[in-house]
Amino acid sequence: MIEISTSILNMIKGKESETIFGLEKAKTDYFHIDVMDGKFVKNDTYNNMLNLSSYIKRISNLPMDVHLMVEDVKKGINDFSSIEPNIITFHLEACKNENEVMECINLIKQNNSKVGISVKPNTPIESVYKYLPFVHMCLVMTVEPGKGGQTLLSEMLDKIKELKKFIDENKLEIDIEADGGINLKTCDDVKNAGANVLVSGTAILMAKDYKEIIDELKK
Ligand code: DX5
Numbered sequence: 001m002i003e004i005s006t007s008i009l010n011m012i013k014g015k016e017s018e019t020i021f022g023l024e025k026a027k028t029d030y031f032h033i034d035v036m037d038g039k040f041v042k043n044d045t046y047n048n049m050l051n052l053s054s055y056i057k058r059i060s061n062l063p064m065d066v067h068l069m070v071e072d073v074k075k076g077i078n079d080f081s082s083i084e085p086n087i088i089t090f091h092l093e094a095c096k097n098e099n100e101v102m103e104c105i106n107l108i109k110q111n112n113s114k115v116g117i118s119v120k121p122n123t124p125i126e127s128v129y130k131y132l133p134f135v136h137m138c139l140v141m142t143v144e145p146g147k148g149g150q151t152l153l154s155e156m157l158d159k160i161k162e163l164k165k166f167i168d169e170n171k172l173e174i175d176i177e178a179d180g181g182i183n184l185k186t187c188d189d190v191k192n193a194g195a196n197v198l199v200s201g202t203a204i205l206m207a208k209d210y211k212e213i214i215d216e217l218k219k
């Protein structure tokens, strides 16, 4: 089954409640919260996302999928656990060593969220393999993290395929999430490669009819 996680990064200011309500009605499976600290990536959405996700928590029951693009992962986990997200994903590249990766995984679990681990386009997928038995999801970035509205890097399709093969061969039960540049043109390739959770921001938020595009992306 394919699930859709709508990135609210580029939601129009002043239209928050109608957008959130519209997305809920259109049956998005998650709200994807893109947390940027101005260090791990250039943009800084930290406080804005903290406010927005707290607001979503008050007005919606839909699960939130927090994507931490931050250097200080533990602070991110502690701050965003307050919104009780379904899942918190952090970047492998933000951790100094194996010990720190395991500490972050355990901290997320202690805070009662599921755990996702993510890799940037230039990070080989093999580097996450040893952590997969301990996490619920692996997020493959299909663009360079940092902003919405970019074009999907087609080389990432092979990376997703490789990951899918490893997961199946090792009988792991892990979701594969793909994030960046996913729209009606690219979604079939991403799904065929093996991703089952698709993040989409621009394509959904710019569409006239949220339900129509979400149904189409899920097919
Ligand atoms: C990129 C973020 C995204 C991304 C999705 O750093 O992680 O989640 O902006 O937005 P679109 O669908 O516009 O690529």
Ligand code: ZN
Pocket: 007, 032, 033, 034, 067, 179, 199
């Ligand atoms: Zn994201």
